[in-house]
Amino acid sequence: MTVELIDEERYDRIMQDTVLPDLALCRHEGWMTSQSASGKGGILVGEADRDRYGSDELLHYVCYDRGEFQDRTSEPCQARCRGAVVISFGFTEFADKYQELTWYFLMEGYSVCILEHWGHGFSGRGVSDPNLVWVDHWQRYVADLAAFCSQVGRSYAGDRPLVLYAHSMGGGVGARLLERFPVMIDKAILSSPMIVPRTGLMPAVAWGAANGACLMGWSRRMAPGFGPFNPEINMDNYPGGSRARVTWARRQRRDQVRFQTSAATFGWVRESLELSRAVLRPSQCGQVESPLLVFQAQHDRFVLPSPQERFVAQVRDGGCQAELVKIPDSMHELYQMPNAVLGPYLDRIFAFLDEPCQLDEED
Template sequence: MQVKLIDENRYADEMRETVLPALATCRSEGWMAPADDDGLPPLQRAGKLHYVCYDAAKFDRLGEDGAAATFRGAVVISHGFTEFAAKYAEMVWYFLLAGYSVCVFEHRGHGYSARDVDNPSLVWIDDWRRYVADLAKFAETVGKDYADGRPLNLYCHSMGGGIGASVLETHPTLFDKAVLSCPMIAPVTGMPNWLASVLAGAMCRLGLGRHMVFGQSEFTPELDMADYEGASEARVRWFQQQRIDDPHQRTFAATFAWVRQALRLSRAVQRPEA
């Protein structure tokens, strides 16, 4: 089947007038306790992980133009670094039109999920395996419930793609199919990754693991399209407005601990035995 893309020239209007009202009719949200993995260190802060799901059966009752009206299973979305569930409304719309229920999981430190630092701009994680264990638990429980015996698929982007790749390696029967969009398998750090790993490790040992990485900044409402060369301006401005409107969606910069763990994830995913 073919899915018609939202008209970029009317992007904000179509999102407000058509997409978001339709999604609201089949949307539900919930919170999941973090995965209980014996190999992980104890959590430093309590809290649950947030997710948003969309039911294909409820969506089909709307009779939207172009909808497949054939249930094909479910898609779990694993978002990228500093992203959030609401950013994926457009992708959710396309998956629903194609006949899939959709489950969007907000990784720890993002969106409405539990955080380990007070600054809403920063992302910190103590162990990359926590991301993997949490996503696997979410797919095994919520994702499979929405798939209802049909195929369970994974759509993941950037950081979520690195996490997704590890889940595919460690839980090879969990998903039926997967799409990895620009997966963070070899992070771009601006220097050789072995050197970035040494520097991030040194900063963490100095007690600066929760500090912002050099060259990054906290969220600001100002937008410079020069930072988004080649991107859809209508979409970039839409996402920026979501951040402005909701403090939970203002994650924007990495901490040294996050960089250290991202590079450890990279090495683990690329092991030949994996």
């Protein structure tokens, strides 16, 4: 890896003085309609036309153009544009949480495009409580991400590879995207993917309880085990994590109410488990064609490890290249680990991306 990692001892200063100004040079924001029950969605909406839509119809996204970054930054970076990375983030996350990772991708030659999933960030939510995440159907996530990749992501990639980087919930959504649209993505990285979430109960039991609550009209109510946003940090919840990185992300959440989602609804729990069922069908795993790199965190409090292993094995059985990398002494958010872990993690990602793919071979 040629990118120099941010010094954790000077993390805030480097983010404020270098990373954020660099990102501002090439940052673009936009809006897209979400997938509706009638099957309509994926329409890109200009700023002047936003008032024609209800706030719950629109999805917010942020993109960073590699060409503009190269022309304007003083930082040494790759001489050529290598494609685009679409980031599919996790439960209760938001686009700006990925500023540091975006900077590394830009330095390595990739434009970056981040869709704020339904229920997250500045996108539509369907609930008024800023703590809650609700979704009517998991297929909305997949359809929205597919429309974003095919229109926005591909426009930034051009004739270069389009890469998916997907974390946690976004990894479960990304896995289903790879099954449903096998030729859309050229390479995929799933980091701590939510193939099956941890619920404290057997998945079938958890689904039954959540479905029963939804049938009683409680789909938009907070599920047990969750609570409102807490601005304080308990590092015991981030085993092995970088205090500098965790603190930076928490400060972002404290400063912006739209970033303070913290709790699943019964509807979200039911749909996350429905998504898991769909992803793990062997016939669907066999549809994946994109070379796949999957990371598993040892101390993961949010997703189950064995379904990740099962998913990778079934993708391999279908004839697709898939590798599972286990990261010892690591927490769920691998991109927020200290430099000693983050460096090898990024090295493995960029080595994977450096391997030839079909588009490169056609140049």
